[in-house]
Amino acid sequence: MLVSMVETMAKARANMYCIPALSAANEITVKAAIAAAEEKNAPLIMLYMFNTGKVDDILSYGYMATRLAEKASVPVSIILDHGSSFDHCMLAMRAGFSDVMLDKSSEPYEVNAAEVAAVAKVAHAVGVGVEAEFGHVGTGDKYDDAADTVFTVPSEAVSFLADSGADTLAVSVGTSHGVYKGTPKIDFDLLAELHEVVPAPLVIHGGSGTGEENLHRMCRMGANKLNIANELMQGCVRGVESNDCTGFGAYGFFNYITNGYKEVALHMFDLCGATGQA
Ligand SMILES: [Zn+2]
Secondary structure (H helix, E strand, O other), rough: EEOOHHHHHHHHHOOOEEEEEEOOOOOHHHHHHHHHHHHHOOOEEEEOOOOOOHHHHHHHHHHHHHHHHHHHHOOOEEEEEOOHHHHHHHHHHHHOOOEEEEOOOOOOOHHHHHHHOOOOOHHHOOOOOOEEEOOOEEEHHOOHHHOOOOOOOOOOHHHHHHHOOOEEEEEEEOOEEEOOOOOOOOOOOHHHHHHHOOOOOEEEOOOOOOOOOHHHHHHOEEEEHHHHHHHHHHHHHHHHHOOOOOOOHHHHHHHHHHHHHHHHHHHHHHOOOOOOOO
């Protein structure tokens, strides 16, 4: 069934586990993500990033993904990942998404809070959940460049949540988007403090490449949604490369992608502690 992640993440927060948020931007990956969640009897969040800016793209994706989510035997949420404007978020809602993220984490506190609040006012009127980011999760290729990442300050995060009206909060504790240049250094004490003081479920972006042990720990000490993209795409590539795609082998191409994606996805439910929590 299609549900807002606000519902499933509240349970995750109460019981100290995490829900994998899997990048699933087309029919092949949406089907693979849902199949993996059903196999693990786990709640699922699917990430869609609206890169192209073409209205037809997000509407056709929403039409496909919401129908598949509604038929699923486990709770499935669909969130606009890193929405960049009020208009993006409105389009995602029109496309049937259960949740939207407005990422204004590069803007000053007041701008971030005010713009999220404007989205939240509309979203909440129609039962859509809202994720905001406070502090800034940078990109992995600039990981050694301290200026690219801004760690979340707990006391400010508490007032930001109240000022913005967001339902869930993406925080910055040392993870990074894409592929890390250098070794990830996670501030576990900061995550524990954020879980303690922020009265909302916490989201971790940049899960890929953070390391099994780091992720396992974070998922049991207050992270309630873990965004994964790159690792799933690597799985797709492995799925294709480990098969013979010559001649008639090429007909298996989409199945190889599905299998490679699913292998990573299945593992993520276990790692996050979401298995059996549907
Ligand atoms: Zn992200």
